[in-house]
Amino acid sequence: MNTILSLGLIFLTAFLVAKLVHLVKLPVVTAYLIVGILIGPQLGDIIAPRILGVSGLFSEFVLGVIAFVIGENFSLNQFRRLGKSVLWISLGEVVVSWGLVSLSLRLFLGQPLYICLLFGAIAPATAPAATIMVIREYKSKGILTDTLLGVVAIDDAWGLILFAISLAVAKELYYATHLLPLKVVGFALLKVLGSFVIGGALGWIFTFFSRFARHREEALIYDLGFLLLGVGLSKLMDTSVLLTNMFLGTAVVNLHPRGRRFFDVIKDVDFPLYLLFFVLAGANLELRALKELGLVGFAYFFTRPFGEWLGAWLGASVAKSGRVVKKYLGFGLIPQAGVALGMALYVKVAFPEAGTLILTVIVGTTVLYEIIGPIFTKFSLQRAGEIKRS
Numbered sequence: 001m002n003t004i005l006s007l008g009l010i011f012l013t014a015f016l017v018a019k020l021v022h023l024v025k026l027p028v029v030t031a032y033l034i035v036g037i038l039i040g041p042q043l044g045d046i047i048a049p050r051i052l053g054v055s056g057l058f059s060e061f062v063l064g065v066i067a068f069v070i071g072e073n074f075s076l077n078q079f080r081r082l083g084k085s086v087l088w089i090s091l092g093e094v095v096v097s098w099g100l101v102s103l104s105l106r107l108f109l110g111q112p113l114y115i116c117l118l119f120g121a122i123a124p125a126t127a128p129a130a131t132i133m134v135i136r137e138y139k140s141k142g143i144l145t146d147t148l149l150g151v152v153a154i155d156d157a158w159g160l161i162l163f164a165i166s167l168a169v170a171k172e173l174y175y176a177t178h179l180l181p182l183k184v185v186g187f188a189l190l191k192v193l194g195s196f197v198i199g200g201a202l203g204w205i206f207t208f209f210s211r212f213a214r215h216r217e218e219a220l221i222y223d224l225g226f227l228l229l230g231v232g233l234s235k236l237m238d239t240s241v242l243l244t245n246m247f248l249g250t251a252v253v254n255l256h257p258r259g260r261r262f263f264d265v266i267k268d269v270d271f272p273l274y275l276l277f278f279v280l281a282g283a284n285l286e287l288r289a290l291k292e293l294g295l296v297g298f299a300y301f302f303t304r305p306f307g308e309w310l311g312a313w314l315g316a317s318v319a320k321s322g323r324v325v326k327k328y329l330g331f332g333l334i335p336q337a338g339v340a341l342g343m344a345l346y347v348k349v350a351f352p353e354a355g356t357l358i359l360t361v362i363v364g365t366t367v368l369y370e371i372i373g374p375i376f377t378k379f380s381l382q383r384a385g386e387i388k389r390s
Contacts, residue, residue: 006048007276013039014275029127029278029337030370033363036282047283055280059345062277064231064245065270066342068223071249072263073154085319086150092315093151093333094124094158097307098166104303109295114170115354118347119296121166122362123304124159124311127337127373128152134377142386147325148332148377151312156339157246163343164192164240171350195243198233202226202244203251210256220265242346274338281341284348285363297361301368305376308333324384331380335373336366 014035021031039046102120105111111119131152135145168188206226213222227245234244252259309330316326344362348355381387 003048003050006046006051009046010035010039010051010276010279011272014279029341030367032275032278033282033341033367036279037285038282039279040283040285042285052280052283055284056345056349059277059280059342060231060235060241060349061228062273063342063346064227064241065266065273066339067160067242067245068227068230068249069263069266069270070157070160070339071246071251072253072260073157074246074250075253083150085316085321085325086147086154088319089147089312089315089321089325089329090151090155090158092313092318093308093311093330094155094162096311096314097123097304098162100307100310101300101303104299105296109299111296112354114173114351115358117166117170117173118351118354118358119300119361121159121163122340122343122347122358123300123307124155124162125336125340125343126152126155126308126333127335127339127370128156131332131335131374131377134374135381138378138381138387140381140386142384143322144324144328144332144384145381145386147321148329148380151329151333155333159339160242160246161192164195164243165189167240167347167350168192174351191239192243194237194239195234196247198237198239199230199244199247200251202230202233203248203255206248206252206262207255207259210262213262216261216265216268219262220269223262223266242343278338278341281345281359281363284345285360296357297364300361301365304336304365305330305334328380328384332377334369334376336369341366 014032017035018028018031021028021034038044041047041052098120100120101123102116105119106113106116131148134140135149165188168191169185172187206222210219210222213219226248230245230248231241233239234241249263252262256262312330312333313326316329340362344355344359348359351358378387
């Protein structure tokens, strides 16, 4: 199987399966994962080895794109518009789900601390596309709908920050176990600070010279150049690829008066990248590892949704949100997809052995969450009385 032929089969097979999956009203991400599993080396084996060989490099670039787009949600104007309720709920959901998943794996299953932290850091990631799709399909309107849209717009950004810190701590625990806990956290925070400095500096340079990128085609080339710079400098300086590009996006949207056009041109062309990204995620799934999931997969699958609900309830209580928001918003946060898969792929590169287990759990649970998640989102909106038709 040569590389070009393999790429053609990947895109056309993904297109066909996405159409079939749409008939049963499942998210398109699920289709791409299924395609990757079916044509990957474990089953069909029609993906060229050269493509699989560069999947880590490609995944890092796509993660940089995802992080850059997420950075758009950190605009000061959006913070003012969202209000304190959304901020408290999103923070509560991220921190509590991280803590609950990490603690359950550590206390009840005795997993190594670094693995617990990584699972916990992936847990808060949600799937905004699945949530928005349900809201649009049922024409939901009301306070719960508005709050839910605000939370899913921003929680992945908080989640990326927490993931970067957890990843840095996990690396120190795994590779330098002689360090004291405070030193481990200190090194992790230094890496976060380094990402902030690199991303912020790139954002300022991006904004200053952006006047030379007048047309959409030029803006796209300009975007891609800076995104690659962000990923490359992060790898060179051993900081977080995700945080560097998220801070780059945050700087652009806040410093540039017309910064959103640079996000728009990326969104025009990013879909083929995401398609290949998710197909490769499915292809990297080692089916033999599924039998080893056992209690770890079971614990993650059930503790994450409870953590999302409890964190949202606590955040809504602190913000003194209404009863409907406190009671039902957490049910709308169950879907999990792209960002979580990206994190899991990133972990597999950083921790080849443990990463296999983590990626397998996240791919398996993602398919399940994408099936049951929209059902729970619809349930929450119905119970809140914000769906006018069933």
